Amino acid sequence: MIGRPSRGPDDDLDDLRLGRPLLVSALSRRDRRIMRFQAGCLILQLDAPRPIIWRRYRVLNGYGSGVPLDPPFEVEEAGRDAWPGTFNPGDPRFCMIVVYAAGRRWDLAVPKVDLQLVRAALAAANRPDIPPE
Numbered sequence: 001m002i003g004r005p006s007r008g009p010d011d012d013l014d015d016l017r018l019g020r021p022l023l024v025s026a027l028s029r030r031d032r033r034i035m036r037f038q039a040g041c042l043i044l045q046l047d048a049p050r051p052i053i054w055r056r057y058r059v060l061n062g063y064g065s066g067v068p069l070d071p072p073f074e075v076e077e078a079g080r081d082a083w084p085g086t087f088n089p090g091d092p093r094f095c096m097i098v099v100y101a102a103g104r105r106w107d108l109a110v111p112k113v114d115l116q117l118v119r120a121a122l123a124a125a126n127r128p129d130i131p132p133e
Contacts, residue, residue, distance in 0.1 A: 012117045016124070019047035024118060027094070027109040028054055037109060040064075044121040051125040054106070069101035073122045076100060079115060 015022055022044045027037035040056040041063065053066035076098040094109045097118060110118050 009113055009116060012114070013120060016044060016046060016117060016121060019045065021045040021048070022117070022121075024114045025111055026054060026118075028056070029107040030105065037107075042108070042110070042118065042121075044117070046121065046124050052101075052121060054108075069099070069106060071126050072102065073126045074100040075119065075122060078119060 012022060024042045024044065026042045027039055029037045038056050040054055043053045043055060043066065045051055050066075050068040050070070052069040054069060055063040055066045058064050078095070078097040080096050081092065081094075093111055093113075095112045095115055097108045097110060097115065099106045099108060099122065108118075
């Protein structure tokens with residue numbers, strides 16, 4: 001685990017502003033033609049050379065090597081329930097966020113409680129001179 005246990009979303013935003021690394025559960029799908037998402041996490045650390053990294057989870061092997069999401073970031077959609085209209089029943093605790101990172105599309109499902117944190121990290125990493133909201 002990275003960092004200290006969270007006491008709530010406001011603590012996470014404070015930790016993000018202070019440059020502490022944060023780990024957010026995330027499922028990723030990089031090709032919309034594929035229904036299946038891969039389990040993993042987003043590592044958010046604004047003072048790192050690569051502030052946002054996605055790492056795939058591998059059963060018995062833990063997390064794989066990181067894949068950086070490089071700026072510029074453009075959030076196309078955020079907040080709808082994960083997986084409506086697909087074969088996967090989804091989880092009501094997760095929501096979708098569709099991000100273009102350096103022109104590459106990322107379909108991510110993140111916990112609803114962490115959506116504001118992920119959006120703040122994307123905004124801050126897009127504009128490193130301005131602290132996250």
